[in-house]
Every structure is written in structure tokens, then in C-alpha cells.
Amino acid sequence: MVGSKSATQDVQALKVDLERIKADVLALAKIGRDPGDHGIYRMAFTEADMAGKRWLSERIEDAGLQLSVDGAANISGTLPGDDGDKPRVLIGSHIDTVPCAGALDGALGVIVGLECLRTLRASGVTPSRTLELIAFSDEEGRFGGMFGSQAICGQIHPEWIQTHVDTDGVAIADAMTACGYQPMDALDAARDPSTIDCYLELHIEQGPVLDALHRPVGIVDEITGLFTWSVSFRGEANHAGTTPMEMRNDAFMGLADFAHEIPRILAENGSERSRATVGKAQILPGAVNTVPGMVEFSLDVRDTSSMVLEELQTSFRKALSAIARRRNLIFEFEQRSYLPPVSCHQKVVAALLDGAKQLEMEPHVMCSGAAHDAQVMGTMVPTGMIFVPSKNGQSHSPAEWTAWSDIEAGANVMLKALLELSK
Template identity: 35%
Template sequence: MKINQKRFQEHIETLAKIGKIGETGVCRLAHSKEDREAVDVVRLWMEEAGLDTHIDGFGNLVGRIEGKEKDKPILMLGSHIDSQPYGGRYDGTLGALGAIEVVHTMKEEGITPNRSIEVICFADEEGSRFNKGVFGVRGIIGQLEEGELERKDKNGVTRLEALREFGVEPDLSQSPVYKPGDIEAFLELHIEQGPVLESQDKPVGIVSAISGPIWLTVTLEGFAGHAGSVPMNLRQDAFLGASIITKEFNELVRNEGTPNTVGTVGSVQTFPNSRNIIPEKVEFTIDLRDIDLDARTKLEKKLYEIIERTSKELNLEYSISEDTRSDPRYCADWIKDIMKTEDEQLGYDSPTLMSGPFHDALFMSYISDYGMIFVRCEKGISHNPLEFAEMEDMEKGVELLYHTAMNIAQS
């Protein structure tokens, strides 16, 4: 292998200690003190690899090495290092540290790339703290929305306040930082977060496309009453409505979705949240995604019908807010071809597969061609402290990333 396996493993293990929970878990919420500690450590590793670094007005950590031909569109590599509140050691981290290892290996090989290379650790990919993610990547491509800095976490802290505490004075006027044509290719390495590679006994896979997600927040409002005195037929129970909608949504996706359709109700808040009061208000999130846009659109329409019908039957008021909407995005054929050629040279025989989870790469696809490499993870577990990938598999993924990056950087 070209990469330094020992150094890469040390970086993975060191970063896993920041925000560690339990034996194998990680909690590094976006813009938190743990996130900042991680950024500072990773920044040092970037500089050791020869990258000039800065933290931009969105909280992204960016490193750059100048190429021989400065007018060429750049090659960008990276991922994220923030985590879920109950997350694992490899989600995002693999791609961020793998990208640094690629550039560090080039430096040790005495290679100055023809085109400039940037390595980026995107801020708040996960979205768990402010219920809207991929903040950093949307910032650099010009897809931020009104009210982004006013969004609050569960403790009432706004994103603006969190970014300032993180050490950044947000400047949304910088958006977009890049426009189409500035970036030749964006490459992201990531654990699969699914079971396909393990089922095929393959350490590495080449991604064909990323499924498009819709994130909704549904609010149902009824009327609070004493749990012991209000007859069942006179209740306006918001939680009952949420339960019915959740059940019917699950059945809709199972029965009418494609093999790639997934739907999830992941976060539920009730008010007044007391055992002997009928729930007056419930707010819950819906995540719907598919690689087939037409199929997703049909299911979304039927979901709205379920919400409207259930609310009417239970005498509830409802509102739906849209937090995220992205179409499925396909990896560039020319990048996949390079990956397949380099993969063959390495003897991996890697399969091609799609991504159900979305990634920073999905948003980079709006301004740049992109490619992704997946690494096998045990039982497909992710967003969980049990998330695990073999070091040997991860090193193979970084090696394929290195050869692919070299091909593009020197073209």
C-alpha cells in the first residue's frame, strides 16, 4: 500500500476519543466544544500533511495544497467529523481522515499535483442538533435558507450562538464560495451504513448514486384533558393521530414503495407530556427517500392524504413544514470509470452499489461531478456505538481513494 497504515489507524483511534461515550460510541454534536476540539486536532493533521488551513464562516475546516497549474479546476476530497448524539467512530471520520492521508501520502512521495487539492471537513452534516443538516456544504454551494441561523437546539441555543461559541463569526454573505466549473471533481469515502458489501463479502464498493431524501416535520394539535374523565369518543388526542399516521406511513412504504424506498418517523415531541393528560400537541419528523424520484413523489402525495384524513377523523389541526428536499443524484460516469480502473489494478473486484443515506457529496453534485467509495461495515450498523469497520477494509478504501485522486489530480 502507498498510504501509511499506522498513521491512518492512529488518527482514527485518536479522534474516536474526542466525545467518546461508553466503550465505542461518539457524541460530537455540530458546533459543540467536542466538535471544536476535534476540528483543532484534525487541523494539525492537515498541516502536517502540507495543507494550508482555515475555518470558514460556516464552520467548515478547509485545507489546500497548491497545484502546478493554478488555473485548473480543483480536486476536492473530504467528509465530516461531527456525529450523531449516539453515534459511532467511523461515520464521516473515515472520509475526512482518509482524504488527509491521501494528501499526506502524496507529500511523502514527493508529488506536487498538477491541479490544486482541497480537503474539507464539512460542518454539521448530521443535522441532529438543529434538525437540519448538511449546513456547511450548503453554505459553500449557495443553498442556505432563510432562518438558518435562528434554528434552535433542544436547549434553546440558536445556530448563530453555537457557531460563535465554536469560534466562528458566521458570514452567510460568503455563500456561495464555489460555482460550477471551480471544482473538477469531489470525492468522498464513507462507510456503507448498510449490509450490501458484507452480504457480498467485499471490503470496498463503488457508489452509483445517492438516494434523494425528504425531511418533514408534522405538528398535530388537539385538546388536553384529564385522562380519567374525558370519554374516548370525545377526545382530541394528538398522539393517537401521530401513532395512526406513523403506522399507515410504514405500511404505505412497505406495500407501495420500490425495493429502495425507506420511510422513518425518527423524533417525537409531545405536550404536555404527562401520564394523566391527553396529549394536546405532538410534533414528529418524517424521513422519506428513494433513488426513484417518481416513486417518491407518489408516496409523498399519499402521505399527505394520510395526514389530512387522520387529522379530520380525530378532529385535529395539522401543519407540515419541509426541512430538506433533495433529488436523487448520480455519480459521474467518468469518475466511476477511473475508480473501476484503479480498483482492477488493486485487485479488489469491488461491486457497484447505491447509497440510501445522503452525504455531503449529494449537495456537491449541484456544482461538481462527484464520486463515492464505500467501505464495508459490520451488519450495516451505523448511527450507533456498535458501528464497526475493519481497519484493513478502511485502509483498502483509502488506497482506492488515493489512486483515484492521483489520477484526477494529475490529469
């Protein structure tokens, strides 16, 4: 990458330009912002998402990087390396959002990646390995997955494209076509793993840990796996006034019993990184004066160990079955999704820790309790993640924010790691 001792010293002294990062964060945040609730609405394959992609493409070209777009609508900016035969290093995240989002989720990782490559190019540094920034399509799962990174990893197939729809029934194929893309071209986005050395991603934590610890940077060692179930208890709807308590088959009481069982199951079968959440429930028929005959609810369970996840699946199923027998209910469930946990690669974690050490920071080593593109990429290539604090743990909200000083710290750790990994 460099020759003389003085050149090496100059490279080691490189820092990102925080003012450029600020300008990019604030500019991108204007795209899709609602003036009423101040949230950002840049959902995948909408007009705002396309405007964001155009903005990013312009910034990539302004930085003197090579712009490309693949069949899954992933946007790339490439800084060519000296040795074209070496597998490249990818840096990425996403710029699509959930409805009523904040300015940083996903977008910060793309902007920091852009700034790192821009800093290297502006300083005249040519890495040995090619470095590629990639902004993945639909990380937020409008169409029920992480479309862009799954396409890169070869996990998309024709049936996936033909059958995946959003909550309004809009098919991803129709949404892509409306935006000028050929849906089946997404199959051509798959990469050969041998061409990629590793993948890095910077992201806001989306939780309260770093903020509570007053640490500017977290280094992720594991990314949680998860399964989600759609669960139902079916009992018997009956009159609330004439049906004695001991003669009821009350479906809601089944859910109430189960809610109290969750802490016990996690304590006995989980780990300190286990999480279980009932986030959605519907009581039917939903009348004030009727004993509930049906309750439907979601169950979201997470852990960084696939073995623990298996044990939790078994334990939750047994608990639900036992409650159904005791309450004279019928229990049914359907698994809606499963993501395997991913361990970040030792080589990448070491480079990130070393980068923090060079900057005299004390990072917090932690797991990611949320899924990211890094989780998908980690199934194919070595992966690493940097977290920066979320103020008060807030995310997926207009209140989402991170101190500029913490953003600068995380970006410089990324830059140091890239200098090491691109050799």
C-alpha cells in the same frame, strides 16, 4: 503527472500507509470521548470540535500540505497541481459528531483523504490538478443543516445565520462567535463551481448491506433524497371508562391506522429504494385513563428519485386525510425539511470502479440511504462516494466500527481514483 514508463509504473504501485491511518483514527477518537459511556461528543462549534479542528490543522501542516480555514470554519489542506488553471479535485467529509458517537462517521473520510494526499506528496508525485482535502463544519446538523458544505455551495444567506438554532435554543451565530469566528464571514466561503472539477467522499456505510455481502467496498451511484414532516391528529380527549368505543375520537387510533398503511403506500407508489419511518410520537394528554385527544409524530420519507418522492408526498397526504375523515379527527402537517436526491456523476463513478478493478476488488454498486456532504456538493459539481462496511450495520454509536482491512481497501480505491481524476 508523470513522465517515463517506469515513473508511471511507480505511481500505479502507490498504496496508502494503513499504520498512519490507524494512528490518526485512534488519535482523533480521543478528542471528545466520554470515559463513562465511551461515546464521542464532538458536536459542531463546541470546545471538543475546536480541539478536533486544531488537531487536524496540525496534521495537515505536518504532511506538508497548505493549510487554510474559510469563513464557515471549513478546514482545508491543499496539494498544488502543475496546472493552476485546471479546476481542482476536492476530497472531503467532516469531523463533527452526533452525541455519543463512534470513531469513524465522517472522520474516516477526512483521515483517508489526508492520507491520500500525504502519500502522493511523500512519493514526490505532483498532480496536474490541484487536490484539496476539506473537512466541512457541522455536517451532523446541530443547527439544522449541513452548514460547511452548504456554505461552499452558496446556500447560506444572512437570514440562515441569524435564525438557525440548535435544540437547546443556542444560535449558530452565537456558537461561532464564542469559538472566535465571525458568523457573516461564512457567506464568503462560497466557491465558484467552475473552479472545482469534482468532489469525492469516503464514508462508512452506516448500514448492514456491505457487511452482509462481505464486500470490502461499495461504490455509490445515487444519494437518497428525503422529506420530513411534523404531523398531528387532533381528536377529543375523554374518560377512558365512560366513553364507549364507538363514540370515541381517538387520535392515537389515527396513528395506528397510518402505521399499517405505510407498507401499502410504499409498495404501490414507492420503489425498492423507498423508506418511510415514524421515528417519534407523542400522545396527549398522556394519562392512563384518558382517551388520547392529540397525537403528534414525525414522518421521514426517502427515495433516490425526486418523482417518486413527489408521488409519496401525495399518497401519504391522501392516506392521512382519509384516516382523519374516517376517525373524525383533524389532520395537520408541516414540512420540516426537504433534500433533493443526487445522482453520482458517471465520470467519478467510473474512476472509482476502475480503481477497484485495478486492485482486483469486486465492489457493490449501491445507493446511499443517508445524507452526506456529497449530497450538497452534488447539487453544484460532479460527485462520487466510496462506502466501506459498518460491522453489523452499526453507526452513531460507540459500537460503530469497520475492519482495518476494509478501511485500507477503500482508501486505496480512493487513491487510484484520485490518480485518474487529477490528470
